[in-house]
Amino acid sequence: MSLSDTYFRHQCIIRKLQRSPASQQEIKDYYERECETHGYNFVFSNRTFLRDKEEILSLHKKDIQYNTSLRKYYLEEDAIPDDFGNRIADAYNTYQALNMSDGIAEFVHLEKRRPQGMEHFHSLMHALRNKVMIRFTYEKYMDGNITERSVAPLALKEFKSRWYLLAKDSKDNTTKVFALDRISELEVTRQKYKAEAGFRVSDYFRNCFGIIRPSEPGAKPQIIQLFFGPDKGKYIKSLPLHDSQQIRQDDEKGLVIELELYITYDLVMELLSHGADVEILKPVSLRKTMKKILDKAGAYYPL
Structure with a gap:
């Protein structure tokens, strides 16, 4: 069989x-x-x-x-x-x-955006399993800078239909995240590295929304409270924003949830994607950040 x-x-x-x-x-x-x-x-x-x-x-x-x-x-x-x-x-x-279906294109519409960099997946899995160093060329989209990297791969992580490599950069011995679609000329070496004792990727990203973790020493996750109206609240309950999500209020007025997260660019972008459907109740610093961004955006659309 x-x-x-x-x-x-x-x-x-x-x-x-x-x-x-x-x-x-x-x-x-x-x-x-x-x-x-x-x-x-x-x-x-x-x-x-x-x-x-x-x-x-x-x-x-x-x-x-x-x-x-x-x-x-x-x-x-x-x-x-x-x-x-x-x-x-x-x-x-x-x-x-x-x-089992013939002519599925007639009634099944698949997402046309496919994750990039998947050609590296097999090689990266081999490197992860065997704990060997890898080398590659990496391009930063923000400044167009292209660099050669030598890293110890630690884990692969998916976020919003993209895959990322978590690795320790040998240049400065710092743990960093690399997008697979910006990696080229990947080489799996035979050089072994010693894995960090007790390291778990789930613990590393436990209080992160997305793939960004604050680099500042002593950075701590914060308690974040969000308010959604009754209709939007149903979606948030059916598909929680994060594993840490806890419901603090759920009635005819709306839904209040609490998250324990680092405040990062990824989190701010997620909150902005909900537009007027979400109100940040706390912390005050996040409310101010959101107001500043929304005020700046509003200036692009003078009446």
């Missing part, structure tokens, strides 16, 4: 149980229908199902349990948080849906 057949069966089981608890027969019937739809070989038995349960926990971080009173299996959601596994599953399910 091919790996794609096994992965397809895993996703069918997960999708079925995400909808509602189901007996083994109900899971089998659903999987059989999906096989007929997508043209996969139908292979299902009690032994394969038990093996699938273990593999789904190991590979997809989804724990399938059995409810004896209902006599049905159910999914213990987020037993082990795994955003990467969820993203891979989403991409796979999208591929399956598009792959």
Whole structure:
């Protein structure tokens, strides 16, 4: 049996149980229908199902349990948080849906902006896994400056359909972020580097919105409170601005959320994108920053 057949069966089981608890027969019937739809070989038995349960926990971080009173299996959601596994599953399910359709351009409109620099992805993953130095040419858009870099790669991060490399620059031993679409002439060396003990990319960006982290020593995240009207608030609740988002008010007047973030260019640009739908309640310094930018923008449109 091919790996794609096994992965397809895993996703069918997960999708079925995400909808509602189901007996083994109900899971089998659903999987059989999906096989007929997508043209996969139908292979299902009690032994394969038990093996699938273990593999789904190991590979997809989804724990399938059995409810004896209902006599049905159910999914213990987020037993082990795994955003990467969820993203891979989403991409796979999208591929399956598009792959079965002829003439999809008639009714599926795909984003035409594709992330740049993806040709470096495989090489960077190799360097990250093997902890080896890399060299490349880097162009800064702000000043057009082009420099040669030698860095120890630490992680890859996605933000707004762009990919970035987090790395320690050997020139000044400082951790920096490099956009993949501005990297050229990438070379993976054989020079090993020693990884920083206990470093986690999730901790590094924990209080960041986007890919910018303040370089000033002693910089600390701040408590930020934002107000959205009732309609806009529904969107903010369904797709939080950041992992730190907490709801402080949610009624007919509107939604107040609280975030714990560094105040950076990325965050200010995000708040500006919401226009008049958002009011910064605190801190006062951020209110002043936003007012200054909006006043300057308003000067471009005299009546």
